[in-house]
Amino acid sequence: MSTEKEYKGGCFCGAVELRVVGKAEAMGYCHCTSCRQWSAGPVNAFTLWPLNAVTISRGADQVGSFQKTANSIRKWCKACGGHLLTEHPGWGLTDVYAASLRDFRFEPMLHANYSETVLRLHDGLPKLKDFPKELGGSGTSVPE
Numbered sequence: 001m002s003t004e005k006e007y008k009g010g011c012f013c014g015a016v017e018l019r020v021v022g023k024a025e026a027m028g029y030c031h032c033t034s035c036r037q038w039s040a041g042p043v044n045a046f047t048l049w050p051l052n053a054v055t056i057s058r059g060a061d062q063v064g065s066f067q068k069t070a071n072s073i074r075k076w077c078k079a080c081g082g083h084l085l086t087e088h089p090g091w092g093l094t095d096v097y098a099a100s101l102r103d104f105r106f107e108p109m110l111h112a113n114y115s116e117t118v119l120r121l122h123d124g125l126p127k128l129k130d131f132p133k134e135l136g137g138s139g140t141s142v143p144e
């Protein structure tokens, strides 16, 4: 028996359910144009998990997939259009949108791609120009 914590989440209509286990590797907000266009929102709240920590536990046949760039495979529910997650194979991580998870405590650490922001947030968290160094970015901070 695993003692790892488990969290459930899913889409807008409930046809798709997902499960994540363990601990998120990182959490925060992404301000990039891709996230904004895909989410139709000004900012994306992300939680990053190892690929094998995330399972589609119901409605896998309803999951649509779209890949525009090599490192992002975006998935949503074909029944309701609700967004679920983005796989980042190049990082070995899956971004399960914080809003897709239930009963999960979202603890943001940083803001990524803040140079592209359309919504400045004065929360005192680090604002990175692009991505952290560990994810291939510059790790450079920019003003809030």
Ligand SMILES: [Zn+2]
Binding pocket: 011, 012, 013, 014, 015, 016, 077, 078, 079, 080, 081, 082
């Ligand atoms: Zn749905």
Ligand SMILES: [Zn+2]
Binding pocket: 030, 031, 032, 033, 034, 035, 036, 044, 113
């Ligand atoms: Zn982004």
